[in-house]
Amino acid sequence: MVKGVAIEIHPLRGSAGPAGWAGFARSADLGPLWAHEVLRGLAEPPGAPLLLAVARDGDGICAALCGAPARTVPFGPTVLDVRLPGQAHGPAWRFAPRVPDGRRRDLLRAAERAAVRSLGPRCAGAAYRHVTGGALPLVARRGARVRRSLDAAAMRLPGSAEEWLASLRKSRRTDLRRQVRLVDADAGLKVEAGAARTDLDPDLLAALHHRHSGRRASRLDPRAPLPAAYFAALCGREDVVTVSYREAPSGRLLAFGVLVDHAAAPQSTAWASLAPEEGGRKHLYFDHFVRLMRHVTRHAGAEFGAGQGMAEVKASLGFAPVPMWTVLAPRLPGRR
Template identity: 35%
Template sequence: MRVELLDPRHDPEPGDWEELRQAAGQRVTWRYDLLRAYAWSAQAPLALAVARRDGRAVGAVAASLRSPRLRRGAYADRRGPAGVVDVHAPANRSQKGWWWRGDPDPDLLPACTRALRRHLGPGWRGTVWREVSDGEAARLPGRLGLRLPTAPLATLALPWPDLDQWYAVLDPRRRDSLRRRARTIAAELSVRVGPAGELVSADEAARMRAENDLKHRSRLTPAPPLPLPYLEALIGSGECVALTYRRRGRLLGLSLILDHAAWPICLSWGAVPVEQGGRKHLYFDGYVRMIEWAIGAGRSGLVLGKGQAEVKSDLGAELVTSSALAVPW
């Protein structure tokens, strides 16, 4: 197996990258132009390892090259002499940073790790693998070190033919509350679900995400905001769905969904605060609208993402536990 290491900011897209992404069933966030836009705004250089067997691309690993920083928030345009390889899915905590086409290839992760070690040099001391599900640790190369639990991922299977049958499995008080709010909100606001490029502009999405990010500024390591070029590419991709709430044209709430033939992913949510003219309870109503859309579109399920685990569990979602594993080199 041969491994090709790429910096999406500067290296051209491999000719077979899109074919590999489609064959592996990966969402639009792995499209090369989105990886490039993400890499140009990231706070650590992004490395993309593409594994090939007999010349054919069989899988990939994406990682941020994290070195000690003197200033938080500044963009690091080059890697330092020492650090840690942080394997994660760019711009999406609901996916893993490694994948392959077809059945798992036991040689892929060891080969990519060896290639990164040779490329980075002796100052780089190990790998952090994020979003590792139970039972997956045995597939990771090297001897495991520190293991830390991360927020569970909420996934909702959708075996029901219509929304009423989903409502029927909920707690009666929750069901009545959601139905009542859905009717009231639909009477007050314009609520639409459809191709993102038809419903929202990148400027609007950026403002809404910035509004939502303000709630999480107290985190120790808050995620950097997605840049406007990234949102432009995402919204115009044809693989992103938007849920919008508007009052007299003003956007009050927005959810972006990474479409997929089986399991779309709820990527982000943002809403105008009530004290600034927003509407109460849009967060809860948003789940009803997204589930209704997914059932109507014939999807097998919906990945509701991380955070608010109790709320999502009340909606019938399964909480999938995961960990971050540090593996020394």
């Protein structure tokens, strides 16, 4: 335990949330992915049974950790899977700005121990996902296994979409402009982009995303589906932009992408599309990126995250690799 600090465990499925959470989220500038209604949406079936471990001192919430029970071996012990689904990269924990650096490791360990303990004696420890190099000292320790995971991608945003295009190699720039023209000229496509979207069926968004991204899950990296409640909560926000592609005139959803339009840390998060053999269209991923850049470059100078995978494609779009690690921290004997 940390002196003067109490740890609370809040199961997010159907939870009203920790007292003072909105104020903590504002003070720490957490952004929309940490809004309680979005977290609660993540935990709705068939999503992961997400939980928050909240550290509270005399001044209120001082730290929080997000995770869910997961198994990497069928019928084996569970682990606390520490990640924030939908987050491009970065830790699934946060501290109040008033918490000094020297106190943060102890607070995080206390939150981890309480969360692991809440999952019962068969929880074998914690698996920290998407850990960047600067965060490793907080979670790496004796007995833990530290291994490289897939790099994420990020770029320092220029001042406009045209400036971004001009920075790309000529062949990529020419292709992007051609692809946008083709999409704009396609009478069989209805393309819409905007914030606070309530015109999209969250069940369809969830189904298309699960169909598109489910193949990335593996035994060592289990991923729960992102539920319809999550898309309803996220895409309905004023600080989230959704680009959608629907077939005209049927209205069939062909593809969509989501931008967390946060001034300090914008992120391209969920993307999903039908394959051409399923009735989808080619090149929509590239088209949607141009449309996202028209929005996000107003945050010039911010780091724009684009998640893991497709490293060569993202490099051609101006992104640089962000090394990331997974840290497997076993539960210490006698810790209950």
